Amino acid sequence: QVQLVESGGGLVQAGGSLRLSCAASGRTFSNYAMGWFRQAPGKEREFVAAIRWSAGNTYYADSVKGRFTISRDNAKNTVYLQMSSLRPEDTAVYFCAAGSTLAPMSRRLYAYWGQGTQVTVSS
Numbered sequence: 001q002v003q004l005v006e007s008g009g010g011l012v013q014a015g016g017s018l019r020l021s022c023a024a025s026g027r028t029f030s031n032y033a034m035g036w037f038r039q040a041p042g043k044e045r046e047f048v049a050a051i052r053w054s055a056g057n058t059y060y061a062d063s064v065k066g067r068f069t070i071s072r073d074n075a076k077n078t079v080y081l082q083m084s085s086l087r088p089e090d091t092a093v094y095f096c097a098a099g100s101t102l103a104p105m106s107r108r109l110y111a112y113w114g115q116g117t118q119v120t121v122s123s
Contacts, residue, residue, distance in 0.1 A: 002026035002112045004096045009117030012086055016121070020081040022096030022114060030054045033104040034079040036070060038092035038119075045095065049081060050104035059104050064090075086121045093118050 008020040022034065035050035049070040050059045058070050069082040079096060094117050099110030 002098065004098060004112055004114035006094065006096045006114045006117040009094060009119045011120045011122065014087055014121055014123050016086050017082070017084045018086065018119060020083065020094055020096075020117060020119070022079040022081075024077045024079065024096075024098065029077065029098060031101065032098045033101045033110075034070075034072060035097045035099065035104060035110055036079075036081045037095045037097060037107060037110075038090075039095070039116075040092040043092075045107060047105050047107060048094070051079065052101050052104060057104075061105075083119070086119075088121050088123045091119060091121050 003025045005023045012018055030053050033050050033052050036048040037045050038048050039045040047061050048064055049068055051070045051072055053072060067085045072079045096114040097110035098112040103109050
């Protein structure tokens with residue numbers, strides 16, 4: 001059974017940093033893309049960043065380029081999202097997901113999702 005467990009969310013002031021973790025288990029993820037998505041109240045879930053587990057290619061939404069970095073640790077089967085220069089508009093529930101490598105930025109191609117972790121950025 002695939003499990004994705006996020007951690008690392010919290011409350012931070014604008015300009016601060018947080019690192020989210022996603023511990024993956026239940027199968028081999030080398031043929032998957034791992035993505036981070038976020039959903040703010042009243043808004044649709046949107047793409048944030050993704051990484052192809054095997055090749056290491058990374059993808060970012062324009063809104064987070066230069067501020068967020070996605071990475072993975074093969075030994076720990078964990079994906080990270082390092083978030084810096086946080087802004088109030090980054091406030092959302094952040095979800096980790098695993099899916100097809102065909103279109104890592106497409107939410108519809110992600111089959112497995114974590115429960116989410118809240119990130120709140122105060123001004």
